[in-house]
Amino acid sequence: MLKLGVSRLALTATVMLMLASASQTASADPRASEFKLSNGMDVVVIPDHRAPVVTHMVWYKVGAADEPHGVSGIAHFLEHLMFKSTDKIAVGEFSKIISRLGGQDNAFTGQDVTAYHQRIAKDQLKTLMEMEADRMTHLRLTSDEVATERQVIIEERRSRIDNNPAARLDEQMNAALYLSHPYGIPVIGWAHEMAKLSREDAMRFYKRYYAPNNAILVVSGDVTPEEVKRLAEETYGQVPANPEVSVRQRPQEPPQPAARRVTLKDPRAGNASFHRYYVAPSYVTAKPGQAEALDLLMKILADGSTSRLYRKLVVEDKIAATTGGDYSGYGLDSGAISVYAVATNGDLQAVETDVDTVLDDIRKNGVTELELERAKKGLLADYIYESDNQANLARRYGWAVAIGRSIDQVESWPTTLSKVTLADVKQAANDYLDARHSVTGWLLPEEDDTAKGAGEQVGQPVVHTRS
């Protein structure tokens, strides 16, 4: 039989109940534990005893938005370089050792966080913690390693951005969305700055931000808080705190008095598409309940084939092949709203007019009671289905704590969500679907005849075969 545990199930059961009865009062039973090591490192433990495996993550409270000006991409570059060597681990061995132990590892960098994560059989947890604690302060880098890995991130940029028209537009729209805040700079970095990133840039960033008092350990899976605490004290607990770690201060946005527009022509764009971003508050910066209202607003407006945008543009007016959008509320300093529509026949003006009609209607008339109930139910169901997966849980808690939310806030999310009213959603629409805080982007499948050297006709790809 599968080993069944109960500790992580209490909350799920409570949320289920809310889903069944649309209860406004049920509160979530806590299931994650949180404590601090003596050196200031936060620890979150989420037990799930169904399988003898664990997800282990270390989150650093630093991301691309903390980079010095002109050194874009260094947070992500350092993340790559963290897999090189330490006094104890030879070059390139980190991932190989984990692989030999039957584990999987990876890492990612966002604007506000950098996270290293592994999934592994439970009995290997301590080794993993020793290795991760070791590279927190003992990274070794040679200039050759740095030069080689820099080529890798430049290839990564080509794969993710340069080869992808939608990603190229996204980069331009973000740059236009923020007038001063570094969220306008891509996480992976601007190509010309990436080309100059050095070993010294990486080490400077590392020494400043990588420390136990700037990190959060998250372990989910077949563990108890007690055993994680013991192991964490023995490993991470031995790393000295860095007194220079301080609260992050980024340049903040000035008032945004004017809507902006960006048009990108790329022959490889496929159908013409319409995109719109708005600056909005995040779960960190919003007033209580406001971010939840934005989640519900965007679910109703843009999520799936029952959404307002899809109904209007795809089903009724048949001018879009598909539509979508979402609210990303997990930024430290700001959130964002995005909507998009892919035109069926290339008429982006008609698409834009239709999108604005839908947005204006929601600002003027709000949403219906039935829509709100369905949206709540949908988001709660997503929350439950996601909770089936311990890696998702580790991410859910880790990201939230890394941007300063409490375990309590994470676990009371279903309750807060269920309390959002029709008036809250309408208010959110009025406050944040504000053209002055927006960027509108058009992606056109055309030659960019203004760009030097971009005159080559792409047309149908030409195939040459050699047997």
Add this chain to the structure above:
Amino acid sequence: MIAARPLRLSLARTAFRSLSAVFAAAFAIAFLASLSSPANAMKIQTVKSPGGIEAWLVEEHAVPMMAMRFAFDGGSSQDPNGKEGVANFVTAMLDEGAGDLTSRQFQERMEDLSMRMNYEEAKDAFYGNFETLTQNRDEAAKLLKLALTKPRFDADAVERIRQQLLASLAYAARDPDKVAQNQWYADAFAGHPYARPANGTEATVGKMTGADLEAYRKRVFAKDTLKVVAVGDITPEQLGKLLDEVFGDLPAKADLLPVAKTDPVPGGRQTVVDMNVPQSVAVFGMGAMPRRDPDFMAAFVLNQIVGGGGFASKLMEEVREKRGLAYSVYTYVYPYQHASIFSGGVATRNDMMGKSLDIIREELQKMADGDVSQADLDNAKSYLIGSYPLRFDTNAKIASQLLGLRMDNFGPEYVDNRNAMIAAISLDDLKRVAKRLLDTHNLIVTIVGKPTLEQTQQAKKG
């Protein structure tokens, strides 16, 4: 759909160290499914419904929900000539109205029940995925049954989905990764159904009718090829009833077009598709041994060493770690029902594509020549054996893994025997299979971009 609402991550705004996990997901799901098993003893029951439908069941009553995955033989290789893309079209139409429910009513009903239902087609099978909360199970099952037995394929819904499929075809036609993949299959399997684009073409999708969709459904959705796995909060008796409710009205026998056994074309080939992109994408590959071949397991372990093991693999070491030529380079072995392949890919700036491919060929050749060590083998085995429980830690994953086994006609006991099979592979096995598998003269390569390839051509002459 990615729906960790409180944690919505935007990939465009997040950069990862490695894409290997993404590639594994894209290319190797069914394959991994058939090669893994949980460390803890997981009880797999075989359930037969009163109506005679069989399923595997893993009971897990701790969370009041269940996941069910099922498949019909067929997939896109059952698309008739001239109707390429019909299976894919059907996958997008099964929540677009059924029975008395219009598209909108059906989708709102799904939301009211908090149920999840989606479909995907592979070359050999049509897959369904169903998840429900226990409290809504009976109602959700009725809706699932409607989708499978009485989809409406209304003209306006067909037209809507057609526009979506055409838009994604237009995008894919300029996406170097997708073009490279499609071209590789076209080259490797010319004349066979596997050569055809699973998503169809502008011409075939443009002409598809509701009648075409219904004809495919009637031929393929049938009890004799149905395979079902359920995991979660449901007893064998309850599952028996659910199976009869959902699948009982389907025809007894599928009416499938014959699909010939085949192999990728031998002798080696290289195709370049010109595209004005800063980075070229290459897909390479050749034939491999079938799933039931005694050497298959050794080929699986060999792949782990060559390019399936992420940072622990030879290609990643040589192409990325030592030389910084690429962000991603990978290989996999995939046993289709009618052909097996060993394949992989690399993306690198245009002027380095020739060099990258030379290195890849060289590494494959070295393996074929027996340049593989006991340590390589031990490391690969230790990962493959040690990591197997990681594939069984959620209801949804267990269901996928077990369905993979059923699709390859293995019994539940496979789960218990799998690690011993891997452990039994010797260095001699590995060398023998490397020699048999990795004949680089048979390598089929497709490249999309503006690659510089002189080095490759010289290497080939030599």
